[in-house]
Amino acid sequence: MALKRRYLEDIEKSLKQYSGLNLIVEGNEVSLKGQWSLEQDGIVLQTYDILISIPEDYPVCVPIVYETGGKIPRKMDRHINPSSGDACLFVEDERWEIWPIGASFKEFLDVPLRNFFIYQAYFEVMGHFPQGERSHGIIGKIEYFLEKFNLDSEDTVLNILMTAESPSTQNLLCPCGKSRKLKYCHGPVVHRMKTNINSEIWNKTIFQLKERRFERRSHSIEKRMKIQEDFFNTSPLDIL
Template structure:
């Protein structure tokens, strides 16, 4: 089914729950627009942002485009806004691919990704820095792989991605492929399961991109010199 149609079908639940949001079709693209209200645990309003969410053709297997339309957030990447199109940078590419692996729901997208994004913006406005912020570009998704593989060794990340690319079925009681000496079930089983949600095409893309980063090239140079 066309991604626009799926988006439009999911709008009903959104506007029923969020009365400040409305639906429109602009230039043939389904959109949700209006105010998103952020509340604390007691229900008191902490902040409000004017937003627009535009469908994309491959929705729900990729995020719709999120825009802050009230002019409160500077239009630059340091504030997690893409300067070219003005849409919000919500997650690193591998995280988005994993979250969208089986398709996302618009209501859950708003409650999880959208509201968390704006809570972070409010935190930065109040404190001068983001509570948790990934670096931009390749450093951001390398950091994601570092967290997932529990290592800062770029060659271990490369090796782990290659294991997933080869699609090897690993016995949970066998020694972990990372060489830690631990049993797989107590080491990288969860990492493997998370990253296995990426397609073979995704893995190849990130493998090639990893090898093309300055971080990888510098590590290779240091390895050669060492």
């Protein structure tokens, strides 16, 4: 499946302001290659060689970005996937706030990509990321949900995501405990999150959260059983 014409035009349009990048179309494969130069007040902060690969199901799937000049080490701590070498720009579930479906390609370059390279240039000099970073994997996602929903319980996050993902539940009470209907509480946010994300990724997140809940519960059941076992194995004489 080839990239739709209007998306290709939108990408071409963005290059007016990003003249260091060249569009390459080879059969069905679309990519951009070139230099990304960061400047501020006439000072060159850093120049990166980059490759942006546009997925076939763009814009549902986010463009994949590689730093090809070897200036950023390929490691998790630098937010580069060590095996595939692609840059990890943001937690997928955050996408609706950063670069929602429907936003232009130029906005992708302006916001998440530009941020990413500013952060990397900052790290090179200062040794840390300036505006924080997410933990790796599902933990990073949980951090985002807790922050966004203003909660401190992972169980409540899962309850909200599971209840609110269907439009038919919007009149139910929000599981966050504020005694408000979902549609006036966390419902709309979850809806926006879900519609801006590939359904596979969304389902994977829910699955991972369920798995974690199962582990927590079985752990606490095990603990309870251990206490009971200890209690029954203890002879009254021992206690005395």
